[in-house]
Amino acid sequence: MGFPTYWMINTALSSRQQLFTEPQSLWLQFTNWSELSRDLDGVPVVSMLTNSAFIAIGTTVLTILLSVLCAYALSRYKFHGRGAAAFLLFSTQMVPQGVFLIPIYTLFLGLGLVNNLWGLVLVNAAFSLPISTFIIKAAIDGIPYELEEAARVDNSPPLSTLTVVILPLILPSIAAAAVLAFFAGWGELMYATTFITDRAEWPASVGLSVLVSQPGVSMPAVMAVSVMFAAPAVAFFLFVQRHIVSGLTAGAVKG
């Protein structure tokens, strides 16, 4: 992990001439800023990152919201077809995502969701939902049923039982699921390139892939964008990581 990251930064700070005419220096150089900023001119970095952030955050929020409710139902309610529902949810993971590309495209065409970031939020949330649901379901399964019964006796309605009693206990699993959903939304390329043709709506993943395939590409510029693309994701991970610690259930029941 460490060295490629370093090399990415190193390349971003090199000049094009240095890259093509001499062995790349092992040390960071801080003398090529003007060339880098000239190369980045015209690359809509800010809008690309904003779009990516919109997709990633939207995906995360939607995924967590739906998968908590879904996981709670799968874990706690007995209903006909519970097993089938769980299987169906999980079976979506057995099919490559690419298979759904064309059907979803035609569907979104009718719904006006092509060239629309909301469309990508929906798609990414749909793909993140099963794994997220199962992570959270496993956490809810581990909570003693008596806690909810105690809440019922204490006159707590189902909404408060879920948000006040259950949610704080499954926070580590929610954080883990959030990391997965965020990265899925942040880095997703296939659906983004297919659905987003409007340059202004490009997320960074699409922008970067277009940038790297252009003739006469500036490698330092690509790497600079890559660094900017990676940084928020790392920051998000570090922010959430604190919550992915051992659970809090100790002390609920005897032991």
Place this chain on the structure above:
Amino acid sequence: MPRITFDGISKSFGDTQVLDPFDADIADGEFLVLLGPSGCGKSTLLRMIAGLTDITSGTLLFDDVPVNHADVRKRDIAFVFQSYALYPQMTVRQNIAFPLLMDRMSGWQHLPILSTLIRARLMRDERVRSQVNGLAEQLGLTAYLDRRPGALSGGQRQRVALARSLVRDPSLYLLDEPLSNLDAKLRIQMRTDIAALHREVGKTFVYVTHDQIEAMTMATKIIVMDGGKIQQIGTPDDIYDRPANTTVARFVGSPPMNLVDLSSGDQQWRQSLRRSYGDGTVVGFRPENVRIVPSGAGIMPGTVETVERTGPESIVAITLDGHADSRTYARVPNDMTPSPAERVSLDIDMSSSSFFDSVTGERTELPVTA
């Protein structure tokens, strides 16, 4: 403050009958103990009273109002779980205050975020504070109010669970083996505390236990259960002195009631007892109603197996002649204990004995002639 009526209540899970239909009537203010070995259906019955488990057939009435389908939250009950079921993410203070907050919050106030703000405000409310503090004081929890349950000992957790159920001042208290996780000394103390609490609040208590000492000391009424059947309903004295059948006789008392089956064996002492009490009879007598006398003097001859000194007295295990597969226990003063392998005879106070049918195991009333 409800009077509880069980009208043909039964429970089955699928094809498995876990509780046979039964009727019972529990007066208001009673301390009812559901007593029985593990898996006899007593916790299930308690959960049915609470509304946490649905009733297969029959009607459960609180003050003559059927509550079979009443929601748990509408039954105005307190439930102390065997595992305590404290909310681990909340402090002791928040745990105890939780029922109060929930009682005071209306529908829309439970919406996320809004609910957090409202709960924080209610926690500062003077009445909530004073109620929680008062109860914490009473149960000796003041020093732990800001700790989480994970940092408490079993006894402290148990008291938090009790405090959380008490804080709402409900009309019916349901306790599911609340003392089973405590050490012996604390158990005796909590036993006294809970009995005192019952006298103080004067509400109806339903208490589940497999510990017959708990049942005998706390109950005003006991329902003895075994194998999904109600074996006997009565006061502690009824249960102890006049067990309804051999199952109750064997379960209650430590050591339990001695049962001598007269229907088989041809020893002389059996034949003479048969003449007095009939040949299909089981004689039951408590260890404290036995006197050990020199061989040849009493009614039942036997050999001493072991002598256990319990402190104030000794428990003597005796194998009766022709009764090798089971032991008969006598509770005797320390200075009157025989030594192991000694030949002795037992003199029994027949007027305090019980008699059972050897086939059905049911209690029979016989005129005492010996």
